[in-house]
Amino acid sequence: MQMANVNRLTPYMFLAPAVVILVIALLYPIGYMIYASFLDWNPSQRIGEAEFVGLRNYINLLGDESFRESLSVTLKFAGIVVFLEMLVGVGLALLLDRNIRGMSALRTLFILPMMIAPIVVGLMWRYMYHPTVGIFNRTLKSLGFEPVPWLSDGSWAFTSVIIADVWQWTPFIFILSLAALQSLPQSALEASRIDGATGWQQIWHIKLPLMMPVLIVTCLLRLIDAFKVLEVVLVLTNGGPGLSTEILSLRISRTASEFRELGEAAAMSNYLLIVLLLLTLAMFFYNKVSEMRTARLRAAAEGDD
Amino acid sequence: MADKVYDKQNPAFYALIVALVVMSVGPIVLMLMTSLKLNVDIMSDTASLFFMPTLRNYETALCDMLWYAPQHVEYCDPTFGRALMNSLTIAIISTALTLVIGCMAAYAIVRFRFMGRDTVSLTTLVMRMVPPAVLLVPVFGIWTFQFQIDGTKMGIILVYVAMNLPFVIWILQSFIIQVPIQLEEAARMDGAGPFQVFFLVVLPIIKPGLAAASIFTFRIAWNEFLLANALADRNSRTVPVTIVNSLTEYDIDWGVIMATGMLLAVPPIIFTFVASRQIITGMTAGAVKG
Incomplete structure (x- = not known):
């Protein structure tokens, strides 16, 4: 009898530590943040002393010129970065999807940029963009061109940040789409080749459509991560010059630590969370729908046999 | 199989791969090289590929964890x-x-x-x-x-x-x-x-x-x-x-x-x-x- 009790309790005992930690250190803080976004709160106060101001933080933010600016910088940054990375990553995957020796060594080298700390990535790009000792300006100078103000001019700084991010994350897309390519059904490719399809036709009409589910998920994942970028930009430009590279997560952390407006930072976090939540749900439901569709197709195919 | 053999013979393809590897690993190598240089070498205008590698920067960073006191470090920042x-x-x-x-x-x-x-x-x-x-x-x-x-x-x-x-x-x-x-x-x-x-x-x-x-x-x-x-x-x-x-x-x-x-x-x-x-x-x- 006692044994049966132990058995019934086991799953809860296995699950308990994880639940406790997640509740204390993840769910509680998030709930706390939602509450804090309705407060006028600075870091020296306890939360109980902060004044309740309702939706004021949210409304203030909507009217705040620099918040709108950094929101648009974030959207532009995420959009451009993901577009470029998808283009280059998928393109490279299509090009390199061949049976060559050393492919796994190549993949190992390609994932290096993703594994090292974003702080370090920022550091080495800041060095390379350095106006006098950086490799880019040195090369330009030795070729007889004018040096470029990589980080000190607004639009150049934005471009520089994008280049660094593309360098770091294109391999992610490349590796995922390569995996997708290599799991395509060989029979479809074989059939098209027999029908006389050229390489381009194969890519357009067979490979890309078949890869589409993975590509969409990859794109959404990358988009979510692009909204979370912070450290690279922090090290490279710290949001400047002006507000030209001040992405939202950087602004949140500055609002909290420099301007000491915790309530406003929380409200900003909530705006960011809403955007991300929409993206995440889109991805989840896309997955569900495509799973159901494949199941239906498979059922139909089996019915035909 | 035939096209795979063809791919192996295409030199442009290999050039592309080399370029990609240089691009993805280059910044990391550059960081490694810089960390092995003296500041004089970093700031100098001449070609940066040839220099005397030195571990001084690492000694400065890790000074309090070394078993010896590096001579060039006047003040050890722990x-x-x-x-x-x-x-x-x-x-x-x-x-x-x-x-x-x-x-x-x-x-x-x-x-x-x-x-x-x-x-x-x-x-x-x-x-x-x-x-x-x-x-x-x-x-x-x-x-x-x-x-x-x-x-x-x-x-x-x-x-x-x-x-x-x-x-x-x-x-x-x-x-x-x-x-x-x-x-x-x-x-x-x-x-x-x-x-x-x-x-x-x-x-x-x-x-x-x-x-x-x-x-x-x-x-x-x-x-x-x-x-x-x-x-x-x-x-x-x-x-x-x-x-x-x-x-x-x-x-x-x-x-x-x-x-x-x-x-x-x-x-x-x-x-x-x-x-x-x-x-x-x-x-x-x-x-x-x-």
Whole structure:
């Protein structure tokens, strides 16, 4: 009898530590943040002393010129970065999807940029963009061109940040789409080749459509991560010059630590969370729908046999 | 087969591959080279490929951890050595905790069918979406005023464990599902209790999953900056925090800072070379199955 009790309790005992930690250190803080976004709160106060101001933080933010600016910088940054990375990553995957020796060594080298700390990535790009000792300006100078103000001019700084991010994350897309390519059904490719399809036709009409589910998920994942970028930009430009590279997560952390407006930072976090939540749900439901569709197709195919 | 042979003969293709490798590894090599240079060499206008490599920058950074006193260091700043130890402690403890707790939870979810797999993957996704910047305000507030564990390593470890748990649970459950249940039933027949079954039967089988999960967790704990910056005090600072603190607008000591950056980059680089297959598996599993 006692044994049966132990058995019934086991799953809860296995699950308990994880639940406790997640509740204390993840769910509680998030709930706390939602509450804090309705407060006028600075870091020296306890939360109980902060004044309740309702939706004021949210409304203030909507009217705040620099918040709108950094929101648009974030959207532009995420959009451009993901577009470029998808283009280059998928393109490279299509090009390199061949049976060559050393492919796994190549993949190992390609994932290096993703594994090292974003702080370090920022550091080495800041060095390379350095106006006098950086490799880019040195090369330009030795070729007889004018040096470029990589980080000190607004639009150049934005471009520089994008280049660094593309360098770091294109391999992610490349590796995922390569995996997708290599799991395509060989029979479809074989059939098209027999029908006389050229390489381009194969890519357009067979490979890309078949890869589409993975590509969409990859794109959404990358988009979510692009909204979370912070450290690279922090090290490279710290949001400047002006507000030209001040992405939202950087602004949140500055609002909290420099301007000491915790309530406003929380409200900003909530705006960011809403955007991300929409993206995440889109991805989840896309997955569900495509799973159901494949199941239906498979059922139909089996019915035909 | 014919076109594959053709591909091997195309020199443009190899040129492309070489260019790609140079592009992806080049910045890292450049950082390594800079960290081995004297500041005179870094600032000089002449060609930068030829220089006398020196370990001075590393000696400066690690001065209080060396068994000898480097001659060129007049004042030994112990900040970095301490930060390195903090980073190691925090990353290792939080990885170990996350793995143990995550493993148990994943096992319970798979074997005892609590919630559907959908719930687990949706939670994982939602948690993956939360940016550290969003946790910044509440974690700072709660840790400081309610738990009063700000500035301790324990506090930082707690956030990291919580941040990594959803992903670890999710990736481990996809490995545990593949463990044949008959194996466990056989063990139970032989009189093993649930804990014995878990530790002696299940864990050894899912080692590859554990490897992937631990690398991902370690990497995040080792590289994270924002929360560590908000929570750490002088004695519990991690390496990323010290690096950012030593970046000033002007007059950056590039040699030393590149050496510290290199030291921060070394563990992830080693993991990549040792376990690239597990890393790629973990990454693709994350995207393909959502």
